Amino acid sequence: MxxxxxxxxxxxxxxxxxxxxxxxxxxxxxxxxxxxxxxxxxxxxxxxxxxxxxxxxxxxxxxxxxxxxxxxxxxxxxxxxxxxxxxxxxxxxxxxxxxxxxxxxxxxxxxxxxxxxxxxxxxxxxxxxxxxxxxxxxxxxxxxxxxxxxxxxxxxxxxxxxxLPPCHLRDRVVHTMKLAERKTALNTRIAARAIELADAYFSRFAHNDGKALRTGVPVADVCQVTSGIARVGADMGGEAIAWAAPREVLNSRTAHLDRTAEITWAPHGTACDPGTLLVAPRPGEVRTVEAVIPVIPGRGMLAIRTENETDRVWLLHELRSNAGELTAATQGEQARAMSRKKFSKFPLFWPAEGLREQFTRIASPLHARALAALKENHALQELVVSEMTDPSVARGEERAHAR
Structure with a gap:
C-alpha cells in the first residue's frame, strides 16, 4: 500500500x-x-x-x-x-x-x-x-x-x-475540473439545441409540406414495440447491462441516452440495441429519446425498434412532436405507465419514403453533432478521473499485477 x-x-x-x-x-x-x-x-x-x-x-x-x-x-x-x-x-x-x-x-x-x-x-x-x-x-x-x-x-x-493530492497538485486538477464542467455544460446545450433545430425542421415537413398527406398509420405497422422490465440483481445470472429508469428518460437534457445510473442482469443478447427508442410516461407527460448504448428499459417504459435509420429518425421526431396527444391517448391524466396495446394503435403521420428520407438527410447531421458533444463530455470526464489516482498506489497495483 x-x-x-x-x-x-x-x-x-x-x-x-x-x-x-x-x-x-x-x-x-x-x-x-x-x-x-x-x-x-x-x-x-x-x-x-x-x-x-x-x-x-x-x-x-x-x-x-x-x-x-x-x-x-x-x-x-x-x-x-x-x-x-x-x-x-x-x-x-x-x-x-x-x-x-x-x-x-x-x-x-x-x-x-x-x-x-x-x-x-x-x-x-x-x-x-x-x-x-x-x-x-x-x-x-x-x-x-x-x-x-x-x-x-x-x-x-x-x-x-x-x-486527496498535495495542495499544489489539487489546485491544478481542480482548475481542470472547473474547465471541464464549463465545457460539459456548453456541450450539453449544444446537443439540446441541435435536436431542437431538427424538431423545428420536422415541424415544417410534417405540419406544412406534408399536412395534406397525413395518413394515420398505427405505430405497430412501422416498428416493434416491447415493454420494459424491473431491474434485477446479479444473483439472477446473465450479463451486466445498462438499465434505464423512466426518470432518466423523462429528465434527460438531450434526445440521446448515452449512459445510465444503474445496471441490471439479463441473458446474453436480450438488451435493446443502440438506436432503440425509449418512451417513458408520467402523469401529464410522455418523453421519447434514442438509446445510443445497449440497454434494458425499465418497468413502465416502452422500447421501439425500427428497421432503418430513416424510420428511426422520423419516428423519434414524430413522437416528440405528438407528446401531448400520446399522453391523452395512451395513459390518461393520472397513469404512470403506458399501455403497450394503446400505444401500438396510436396513429402516426407516416408520409412516403421520399419525404422521410429528405428529412433524415437534414436531421442526421444535427443528431451527429449532438452525439459528438456528448462523446466529448465522456472524454472530459475520463481525463479528469485519470488525474484523481495516487501515482504511488497505481505503481503498487501495477507491481502486484506483474507478480
Whole structure:
C-alpha cells in the first residue's frame, strides 16, 4: 500500500481519509425524516428524484409545512452545499445554488457542507468528482441494500475513503475540473439545441409540406414495440447491462441516452440495441429519446425498434412532436405507465419514403453533432478521473499485477 501507518500519507504526498473527516468538510447529514403532507405554500424540499444529471430539477418539487421546516433547520440549504442521493441512484450529486437558499431536503438526500477553507481550496469540487469515480461508486453500491430501491446508510457515506493530492497538485486538477464542467455544460446545450433545430425542421415537413398527406398509420405497422422490465440483481445470472429508469428518460437534457445510473442482469443478447427508442410516461407527460448504448428499459417504459435509420429518425421526431396527444391517448391524466396495446394503435403521420428520407438527410447531421458533444463530455470526464489516482498506489497495483 505504499502508505505510512501513522499519517495516512502516501509516498507521493497524497492523503486518504474518511469523507466526514477530511479537512474542509464541516458536516454530513440527511434531510427531513417525516415531511408530512405536501403544502402548496410551504418550503421546497429536494428529493432524490429531483437530482438529475448534476442539477436540481425544480419542475415538480414537494413542499413541507413551515412548522416541519423549522424543526429541520440543520438541513436548510446554503449555496455550495453538495447534495448526494442516498436512495435509488446512489451517489448522484448536485450543488445547491443561490436560488436554493433556505430550501430543505428529504431523508433520501445527504448534505455535505463545507467550511470556507473547504470551498476555497477546492475540496468541495474534488469530493463532487470523487463521488463519480468507479472506486467510489462500487463501494457505495456494495454498501447499499436492495435491487430496485437501493438505500445507502449515511454512516457509509461518511466512511467513504477519499484520496486527496498535495495542495499544489489539487489546485491544478481542480482548475481542470472547473474547465471541464464549463465545457460539459456548453456541450450539453449544444446537443439540446441541435435536436431542437431538427424538431423545428420536422415541424415544417410534417405540419406544412406534408399536412395534406397525413395518413394515420398505427405505430405497430412501422416498428416493434416491447415493454420494459424491473431491474434485477446479479444473483439472477446473465450479463451486466445498462438499465434505464423512466426518470432518466423523462429528465434527460438531450434526445440521446448515452449512459445510465444503474445496471441490471439479463441473458446474453436480450438488451435493446443502440438506436432503440425509449418512451417513458408520467402523469401529464410522455418523453421519447434514442438509446445510443445497449440497454434494458425499465418497468413502465416502452422500447421501439425500427428497421432503418430513416424510420428511426422520423419516428423519434414524430413522437416528440405528438407528446401531448400520446399522453391523452395512451395513459390518461393520472397513469404512470403506458399501455403497450394503446400505444401500438396510436396513429402516426407516416408520409412516403421520399419525404422521410429528405428529412433524415437534414436531421442526421444535427443528431451527429449532438452525439459528438456528448462523446466529448465522456472524454472530459475520463481525463479528469485519470488525474484523481495516487501515482504511488497505481505503481503498487501495477507491481502486484506483474507478480
Amino acid at each position: 505504499n502508505r505510512t501507518e501513522d499519517t495516512g500519507k502516501s509516498e507521493s504526498g497524497w492523503i486518504t481519509a474518511e469523507l466526514s473527516e477530511l479537512p474542509g468538510v464541516e458536516s454530513v447529514s440527511y434531510g427531513v425524516v417525516r415531511p408530512g403532507r405536501h403544502d402548496p405554500l410551504g418550503v421546497p424540499m429536494v428529493r432524490a428524484g429531483d437530482i438529475i444529471e448534476g442539477a436540481v430539477n425544480d419542475s415538480d418539487l414537494a413542499r413541507i409545512a413551515q412548522s416541519v421546516d423549522r424543526q429541520n433547520r440543520r438541513t436548510a440549504l446554503r449555496p455550495e452545499d453538495l447534495l448526494v442521493v442516498l436512495v435509488g441512484r446512489i451517489g448522484d450529486t448536485a450543488v445547491a445554488e443561490p436560488q436554493h437558499q433556505g430550501w430543505n431536503v428529504a431523508r433520501s438526500v445527504a448534505i455535505i457542507r463545507f467550511t470556507p477553507d473547504g470551498l476555497a481550496d477546492g475540496t468541495s469540487t474534488w469530493i463532487r468528482w470523487w463521488l463519480g469515480t468507479s472506486q467510489a461508486r462500487d463501494r457505495l453500491r456494495a454498501r447499499s441494500a436492495g435491487a430496485e430501491h437501493a438505500t445507502l446508510p449515511l454512516a457509509d457515506l461518511k466512511q467513504l475513503p477519499v484520496s
